[in-house]
Amino acid sequence: MVDTDNFTKVAEVGDIPEGEGEGYDVNGIEIAVFNTGDDYYAISNRCSHQRAPLCKAGDEKINAEDTWTGERGGLNAEACTVSCPWHLWEWDLETGEHEASGQRIGTFDCVVDGDDILVRI
Amino acid sequence: MESSVKRLDSDAEVPPEAFDDYIVDLDFHVNPLEDELLEYVDDERAYDKLTTEFGATPVMGKWDAAYGIKEGQEGLFTQGRAKYAEDVEEACEPLAIDEPIVNPGINNLNLQHHPVLKNAVCQAANDYMLDHFADEGMYTSMMIPKWDPDYAVAEIERVANENNIVAAYSWFDPKVPWGNERFDQVFEALVENDMPLLLHGSLAYWPQHSYIGDDMLTWTEVLGFDWPIHAMVTVVNMIMRGVFDKYPDLDVVIQEGGHWWVPFLRYRMDEFYEMHPEDVQITPRKMESGDRYLEKAPSEYLRENIYLCTQPFALPRNAGDAENLLDLSMAEDMFIYSSDWPHQTLDPATWFYTSRAFDDNTREQILNGNATEILDI
Numbered sequence: 001m002v003d004t005d006n007f008t009k010v011a012e013v014g015d016i017p018e019g020e021g022e023g024y025d026v027n028g029i030e031i032a033v034f035n036t037g038d039d040y041y042a043i044s045n046r047c048s049h050q051r052a053p054l055c056k057a058g059d060e061k062i063n064a065e066d067t068w069t070g071e072r073g074g075l076n077a078e079a080c081t082v083s084c085p086w087h088l089w090e091w092d093l094e095t096g097e098h099e100a101s102g103q104r105i106g107t108f109d110c111v112v113d114g115d116d117i118l119v120r121i
Numbered sequence: 122m123e124s125s126v127k128r129l130d131s132d133a134e135v136p137p138e139a140f141d142d143y144i145v146d147l148d149f150h151v152n153p154l155e156d157e158l159l160e161y162v163d164d165e166r167a168y169d170k171l172t173t174e175f176g177a178t179p180v181m182g183k184w185d186a187a188y189g190i191k192e193g194q195e196g197l198f199t200q201g202r203a204k205y206a207e208d209v210e211e212a213c214e215p216l217a218i219d220e221p222i223v224n225p226g227i228n229n230l231n232l233q234h235h236p237v238l239k240n241a242v243c244q245a246a247n248d249y250m251l252d253h254f255a256d257e258g259m260y261t262s263m264m265i266p267k268w269d270p271d272y273a274v275a276e277i278e279r280v281a282n283e284n285n286i287v288a289a290y291s292w293f294d295p296k297v298p299w300g301n302e303r304f305d306q307v308f309e310a311l312v313e314n315d316m317p318l319l320l321h322g323s324l325a326y327w328p329q330h331s332y333i334g335d336d337m338l339t340w341t342e343v344l345g346f347d348w349p350i351h352a353m354v355t356v357v358n359m360i361m362r363g364v365f366d367k368y369p370d371l372d373v374v375i376q377e378g379g380h381w382w383v384p385f386l387r388y389r390m391d392e393f394y395e396m397h398p399e400d401v402q403i404t405p406r407k408m409e410s411g412d413r414y415l416e417k418a419p420s421e422y423l424r425e426n427i428y429l430c431t432q433p434f435a436l437p438r439n440a441g442d443a444e445n446l447l448d449l450s451m452a453e454d455m456f457i458y459s460s461d462w463p464h465q466t467l468d469p470a471t472w473f474y475t476s477r478a479f480d481d482n483t484r485e486q487i488l489n490g491n492a493t494e495i496l497d498i
Contacts (some may be wrong), residue, residue: 051475
């Protein structure tokens with residue numbers, strides 16, 4: 001039984017495909033919620049480097065078929081990280097840490113309650 | 122209290138204020154597929170040789186930026202690959218770029234061996250860009266060969282008057298610097314056609330197989346500092362060798378060569394020149410003109426003839442420090458915004474809205490004022 005006091009519903013199960021993320025504004029705070037397949041993770045939507053929107057990580061590139069990786073940054077479910085769509089800064093979804101710089105961005109508790117995906121800001 | 126939750130607008134990647142400003146991006150790379158590019162090669166003999174199994178640009182740089190980048194060579198296509206005008210429009214929309222100045226971005230061409238084949242690629246690139254961009258109403262930088270000034274002039278005469286061709290794109294590198302008199306005919310053609318010379322970093326890095334070159338092992342050294350060193354050398358060489366006394370209307374834009382070195386050059390050039398200026402009279406252009414000195418202090422040529430693309434901006438986090446640095450760097454007169462799309466050092470115009478360092482005038486000058494002053498747009 002999940003104690004959902006102080007949590008806010010942002011989406012329903014199925015809204016965020018496995019391996020992808022979505023961006024939400026919750027009471028004026030931008031967050032990105034990622035679905036690793038095993039869990040959902042909520043992290044600040046803005047990379048601390050240049051404020052790129054992390055929810056765009058994994059978006060298909062323009063003419064992706066003529067590039068090598070096909071996507072702009074993306075979610076690494078195994079490592080539980082997301083790399084920024086602009087400069088590939090890699091953020092730990094659990095700690096919000098960027099290992100190379102030691103910088104941190106906010107992470108938020110994220111739970112599934114029935115069909116609802118909830119975050120605590 | 123009722124919570125407010127909304128899904129984020131997926132069409133905007135930069136701050137909303139950016140969409141209210143007119144943003145000119147002076148370094149937007151297009152990457153044609155090689156097969157499609159080579160269809161534009163006019164000379165059959167060159168076409169035959171360029172379509173061997175080695176491809177059009179077989180010589181690789183000694184250093185590989187891929188070592189330093191998470192996705193390896195994908196750094197060249199971190200954002201995607203624009204082949205046609207509609208691709209550029211799609212890329213610019215979420216970044217609030219109103220006026221991309223596109224170039225064919227074949228930055229390893231300068232490194233290749235065979236001048237005739239390189240010229241053929243240059244000709245093909247210009248025709249490809251005319252067909253797919255300039256004729257589609259998109260402002261375009263034509264490419265000119267540094268290795269062959271005669272051919273550079275011929276290409277300028279052939280292409281410069283086409284609609285929407287607004288600049289000439291070439292490279293700074295560790296080879297013959299642009300202050301050399303062999304380039305005078307190029308400068309004359311550019312001034313005559315009222316086009317700025319854009320000098321981008323090339324894949325011809327620090328002299329290869331040299332002591333310093335061999336010991337540069339990281340991307341930070343090679344791309345972060347090798348290019349700015351050659352950019353500085355190029356700028357000082359052009360100023361001290363009297364290029365801008367002979368061609369006062371010539372505008373030169375350094376792309377991806379750094380910009381925070383302006384204070385260093387500005388004060389050091391003036392200090393050194395004013396201390397010992399007697400060798401200027403024996404540089405070739407001054408020998409010809411009979412002038413003894415430069416017409417102005419060296420730093421004045423920086424302000425009047427040199428422009429610097431800002432990508433990657435690397436703005437100090439402290440707004441006061443950043444404001445002082447912008448001022449010392451004559452940013453209001455010299456800096457021009459560039460995104461470098463689609464490369465790994467992409468610079469969307471976020472700094473201008475997330476830092477308090479910019480007053481309205483400085484922001485406008487960097488985002489469009491300096492660019493529109495030198496480009497016929």
